[in-house]
Every structure is written in structure tokens, then in C-alpha cells.
Amino acid sequence: MRMSKWEDYAQEGKALEWPYPVRYGEERKVxxxxxxxxxxxxxxxxxxxxxxxxxxxxxxxxGATIRSGSGGSGCDHWLNTPNxxxxxxxxxxxxxxxxxxxxxxxxxxxxxxxxxxxETLLEMEKMGGKIRDTEDEFKGADFRDExxxxxxxYDYENKYMFRVWGTTFKVALYNxxxxxxxxxxxxxxxxxLLTEGGKLGARVIGATGLHGRTGEFIIFSAKATVNCLSxxxxxxxxxxxxAGNATFRPGTIVGDGHAMAWRAGAxxxxxxxxxxxxxxxxxxYPFYGTGNPFCTWVPCTMVDANxxxxxxxDREGRVLKSVSERTRPAPxxxxxxxxxxxxxxxxxRLPLDLGKRIRKGEFKxxxxxxxxxxxxxxRRAIWGLMVGxxxxxxxxxxxxxxxxxxxxxxxxxxxxxxxxxxxxxDAFVGMVxxxxxxxxEGGDAGGLLVDWDLRTSLEGLYCAGDALFAAxxxxxxxxxxxxxxxxxxxxxxxxxxxxxxxxxxxxxxKRVYVPAEKKEGIEWKELNASIxxxxxxxxxxxxxxxxxxxxxxxxxxxxxxxxxDTYASxxxxxxxxxxxxxxxxxxxxxxxxxxxxxxxSKFLGFVRSDYPDLDPPPWHKWITIRLQDGEVQKRELxxxxxxxxxxxxxxxxxx
Amino acid sequence: xxxxxxxxxxxxxxxxxxxxxxxDLCIGCNACVEDCQMDVFIPNPEKGEPPIILYPDxxxxxxxxxxxxxEPGAIRLNHPLxxxxxxxxxxxxxxxxx
Numbered sequence: 001m002r003m004s005k006w007e008d009y010a011q012e013g014k015a016l017e018w019p020y021p022v023r024y025g026e027e028r029k030v031x032x033x034x035x036x037x038x039x040x041x042x043x044x045x046x047x048x049x050x051x052x053x054x055x056x057x058x059x060x061x062x063g064a065t066i067r068s069g070s071g072g073s074g075c076d077h078w079l080n081t082p083n084x085x086x087x088x089x090x091x092x093x094x095x096x097x098x099x100x101x102x103x104x105x106x107x108x109x110x111x112x113x114x115x116x117x118x119e120t121l122l123e124m125e126k127m128g129g130k131i132r133d134t135e136d137e138f139k140g141a142d143f144r145d146e147x148x149x150x151x152x153x154y155d156y157e158n159k160y161m162f163r164v165w166g167t168t169f170k171v172a173l174y175n176x177x178x179x180x181x182x183x184x185x186x187x188x189x190x191x192x193l194l195t196e197g198g199k200l201g202a203r204v205i206g207a208t209g210l211h212g213r214t215g216e217f218i219i220f221s222a223k224a225t226v227n228c229l230s231x232x233x234x235x236x237x238x239x240x241x242x243a244g245n246a247t248f249r250p251g252t253i254v255g256d257g258h259a260m261a262w263r264a265g266a267x268x269x270x271x272x273x274x275x276x277x278x279x280x281x282x283x284x285y286p287f288y289g290t291g292n293p294f295c296t297w298v299p300c301t302m303v304d305a306n307x308x309x310x311x312x313x314d315r316e317g318r319v320l321k322s323v324s325e326r327t328r329p330a331p332x333x334x335x336x337x338x339x340x341x342x343x344x345x346x347x348x349r350l351p352l353d354l355g356k357r358i359r360k361g362e363f364k365x366x367x368x369x370x371x372x373x374x375x376x377x378x379r380r381a382i383w384g385l386m387v388g389x390x391x392x393x394x395x396x397x398x399x400x401x402x403x404x405x406x407x408x409x410x411x412x413x414x415x416x417x418x419x420x421x422x423x424x425x426d427a428f429v430g431m432v433x434x435x436x437x438x439x440x441e442g443g444d445a446g447g448l449l450v451d452w453d454l455r456t457s458l459e460g461l462y463c464a465g466d467a468l469f470a471a472x473x474x475x476x477x478x479x480x481x482x483x484x485x486x487x488x489x490x491x492x493x494x495x496x497x498x499x500x501x502x503x504x505x506x507x508x509x510k511r512v513y514v515p516a517e518k519k520e521g522i523e524w525k526e527l528n529a530s531i532x533x534x535x536x537x538x539x540x541x542x543x544x545x546x547x548x549x550x551x552x553x554x555x556x557x558x559x560x561x562x563x564x565d566t567y568a569s570x571x572x573x574x575x576x577x578x579x580x581x582x583x584x585x586x587x588x589x590x591x592x593x594x595x596x597x598x599x600x601s602k603f604l605g606f607v608r609s610d611y612p613d614l615d616p617p618p619w620h621k622w623i624t625i626r627l628q629d630g631e632v633q634k635r636e637l638x639x640x641x642x643x644x645x646x647x648x649x650x651x652x653x654x655x
Numbered sequence: 656x657x658x659x660x661x662x663x664x665x666x667x668x669x670x671x672x673x674x675x676x677x678x679d680l681c682i683g684c685n686a687c688v689e690d691c692q693m694d695v696f697i698p699n700p701e702k703g704e705p706p707i708i709l710y711p712d713x714x715x716x717x718x719x720x721x722x723x724x725x726e727p728g729a730i731r732l733n734h735p736l737x738x739x740x741x742x743x744x745x746x747x748x749x750x751x752x753x
Contacts, residue, residue: 002678002704003699004676004707005707006707006708006709007664007667010662011662011664016697016700016709017700063693064689064690064691064719066690067690067717067719067722067723068692069692072717072719073717073718073719073722167722187694212694240712240713241669241670241712247715250692250693251693251713251715252692252693283737285740286716286734286738286740289740366741368742368743370745372745392715392716392717394718394722395717395718395719396717396718396734399718399732400731400734401753404752404753410744410746411743411744411751412743413742414740414742572694572709576713
């Protein structure tokens, strides 16, 4: 009998041996000048940049660096990039991001990104990434600059959002890391930061890691550390049997970096924010794999079940007559944003009252994306370039759908707007259950507070990518990774190696192996689901002091009672269990930050019944939290605490 | 014919088949095992055979396994039944799905 499933082995009475050596408790030490936590887009760029600046670099990656992270399987657009084809400036771009987010955007990292994204894009090309239409597949297209062969998205007039072949990026970055002699430690989950003297709030001097296949404990000693571990997920919704495709980020991104840095005493901002769209739920379909008019699919025509076109409207609500108008600013408008809600840069979209009009019978469900009606250039740009180069689309959507016979020139792909199942569509028609809203799953979220060196509140710890507070996007991860890498290298060059505090290591070893010492108990899925239940019931919408305090009580009960009772029967499950411990820590952080903001906020997706006023001016500020002397300390920062963007960037940008 | 040999096995975590191997094309190189971000596979104890999907419930359908496979057709992504998107042919109205 051909043994292809674990069930086959069980039925033959053969135990499937764990295929890797089991090394629980065994230690190994790695030394580096710069330790990069996370081998995703930000991590690889940080590692390459640090290595280029003379540092000995090690990457610690939970998956496989060659394709890991949210951007590992691709990227469709490189946003917000001033370049020779455009007159839009870095200042205008960041102004747009600030206003559109009501001020709640990371001015520091976004300005750095706007200033350095073009040179970073060119560097990506030098490393082997494809960034322009070298094969002339889109010659003569409305969105192509004939001289440079660059392709643009969203605003064809102002040309500052690039369409790129992002499936070529990660492998090229990985190869460059290898070429630069970066030591890559795959299958290792970062579990804690090591600090000088083992003290809370002290300088960071390394990290610990657990090998997800062998259970080996690895001690990383480093002069500088860069946290590129993205952000929290799975705090409100989690089910492996339902979630499936809908998570945009790999399910293994859970905010390990947030939890570790929190436990070391680092300061965080904006942890109270929830996103606009749904977290991955079982009713969701593959991201970008449904017919829709958002993001990657702009400017696709949408029709109803009778073929009646749904109008696209500009920011005034005027119906647009042609497809070409969907990618150009309205009269009097300087340039378009991507998803901006602010009037100034609002891009054409479907009518905001679409849900109401469908309910009244004006349009018949289901809706469809009418790719056959698009021009050849637009159709191939949407289906093949954008959907195709974007993360998780080449195989799961383009190839899989083609194998099932989908033909974009002849078929109308169904939309799930109003039917539930498209995270962006659900959000557009207001169908997202508040208890199921994204935390870090989408948009930007809470993260580490940084200064103009992208240094956190802990000396020796830098940060890049989605781990940063109020930050988002591939181009941003790449540029901030590159920036933080050179900063970390410069800092490391001024340091000597500091001895690891053995007691801190022993404490962490004890913590990580608890589930492996048991023969039965609570498994990781149940623990995750229980955390989600707490967050849905007591940190959903509306929030209140009373509810949030119960959330803290219950999360503490899980920490003190359930965690010691967790059980993992092999190193893989041990890793999954430790992830859930970090989800619990991130959830506690979210609740603490929520308690501190005593006002509701439209921009932060934050609604309190005890403080219902939306964005009252005295509360237009950042709330930060950190652990100090065993207590959660809160601080408030002015909304523009970073000062003059241009002046500060130019003062700090050199290594 | 109904199988007479019956075993006491628990419910498998669903969805159970996030990818499907073609054992005649798969060379057992385990590139998919090494590139999977969620580490859902383990190598088959029998060399040259397709890997075993040990944690199908953890698959996030990234497709890195298929993208990195050197043998076309040896592995394909298999969307779970509840996540298969529909479409219809514009001219005829004929319905279809993944």
C-alpha cells in the first residue's frame, strides 16, 4: 500500500517517527554584529543593508527565508514613490497619509520611505527584481511610461505608484543575503530579547530562539538587533478549520516581536487601533481572488447579475463616463491616493451607498467583475500582472483558476459584496462584524515607537516594516529595513560584545519548554480560541472601562491558569503553542492601550460607550504603553511629535 | 467495494487536502517541505515518495510549495470546498467555479 497520509500509517499500525532530531534543552550560541529578527521583506533588506555597511549579520526566521513573510510570495505595487516620471514630492505624499489617517500615521517611517523608496526600487532591480516592462508586454498602455518602461497604478497622470513584478523579489533578496555572507537561521522562532544584566528596559544584546523542528534552544548574541517581525494577528478571530485562504499575512505572523519587545520593556504606540476590514474568517475567499473593484483590481468594471454596470464615481459623487477617468484626478484635484478616505485625494470608487441601492433592488446580486469588457492592456494588467504578482496570487488564483477553466477574456468573476466573503467588499458595504475586525491583519496597526534612527525606546533595538507603529506596505518595509539595517550596523560598529546574563537565559528556557514537559493538557488552538473569545466579548465594540477590566482579568486567568496547563507533543506544536502565548501578550497590550484612550476615534476604529465622542481635539494624540517596574506605564505624545520631517530626516539619514 | 478493515481514527483536522500530489510525477525532492512557511509537511519516510501533509489545517494557501516545485504537475493547490470562487461565462451565462 502506498503510504501517503499520516492516516495510512496509523491504519497500518506504524507510528510515524518525528523526522528531525529532537534536541529539547540543547543549546547553541550564535554571535553577530547585527541580529535581524524575521527574514521577510523588511528583514532581508535590513540584513543586506547591515552587511553592506560592514556588519556580520544573522537572520532568525520562523519559516524559510527564501519565500517567507507577507511579501514572500509576491507584491503587485510599490507605492508612494517620488520618481523622475512624477512631480509628486515626498512631502505631498506624507501629507496625504497624515491627513487621510487623521494624523495617525508614522510620520518618521513614512517620510523615510517616501525619500528613499525610488533608490530602493532601483536597488531591487540591481539584485534581480523585475521592476519595469522589459518584455514590452504593455507597450502603448495608458499606464506605461514609454521611456523608462515603468508601469503605474491608480493615478496614471501622476505616476507615483508603480506596478511591479513582485514574485521576483524575495528570491532575489534571499540570494543577495547569501552572497553578502548573511547567516540565515531558518525554522527558528524568536522567543525573547536578551538585555544587559537581564534587566527590563536595559540595552538589548541579543535574543533567544527555538528551533521549530528540533526544539533546540539557540542563544543569539548581538551588538544590535533589528525587529522585523511584523505585527499581531489572531487576537479576535482564529480558526484553522475556517480561516484558510483569507489571511493576507501568513498565519504564523502573530506579533512575536511585539510580545518579546514588550516583555523587555519597549514602548508601543497605537495598540488600541482596530482595522476597517474583517480578519480572516471561514466565510472569506482568497484575497483578490474574487471579482472586485478594490486595490489590486482597480479600475475594473463591475456589473450586476443582469449585466448592468455599477457606476464608478469621483470624489464629488459624479458618475464617470469612461474607464480612463477612473485613473485620473478629478477637476481641481492634484493627485489620487490609493484607499484614502480624505476628500483631497479620494480616488474614484463605487458609490458609497451601493449597499443601500442593492437592498432597494436597483442592482441584482451577485455582482461580477467584468474583465471581458476591459481593454486588453487593462485586463492583462489586472489579471496576470496585479493579480499574479501580488502575494498569494500567482499559484492560488491565476494558476488554480486557469486549471479550472477560468478565462478572463470570457468569464465574469463573481463578487461577494453583500454576500459576505470578501474582506474588502464586506468593509465597503459596512458588513464587518465589529467583534471580528482586523487587528494587525490589515491596514496599519499598533507597533513599536521609534525615533529618527528607527531605534526603539530600548538601546540596541531597531525596528522596520510592519512592526513599526502606524506603518504598512511592501515598499515601506523594504525602505525602512534598508534604513534600519545601516543604522544598526553603525551602532554595532561602536559596540563591544556584551556578556549574556545567564539567569535571563535560564528563565526563558524554563518558560519555553513548559508545554513540552506535559503528557496532556490544553492544546494551542483551544487557547487561541479562548483569547479570541475574551477579545470579542470584552474588547470589541463598544468598549468601556468595565468591559476592558474584565478582559484583563480573564486574560490574566488564562496566563496564570491555562498557560501552565498547555501541552505540545512535538517541537512544531511547541512552536505553535509559544505563538499563542505571544498572542495573549499582544491581546493584553491591546486592552491596556484601549483603557488609556478615553475617547472614541473614527480613524482608529475605536468606539467606547463611556467616552462616545469621536476624535475630540484634546484626544488627538498618540497613546503609548510600556512595562516598567512591573507596571504598565502610559504616556501621551503630540500627534506630530517627530518635528519637521525634512529637517529631521536630513539630519539623521546617514548611517 | 466497501472496505471491511475499519480503524478507530479521530476526525482529521480540516481542510484535509490543501495540496494534492501526483505520486507519478513527484520525485520526493522535498523542496516543498523546505519552502513551506507554515511547515505543514514532513518528508515521507520512504525516499522518493511525496511528502506527508501533517498539518493540513495550518496551510494558508500561499502556494510557495507549488511555486518552488521543480517538477510541473507534481503538486497542485487544492482550495477547500468552502472557498471556491464562482464565475459565469459572459456570453452564455453558464456557471462555473474553481
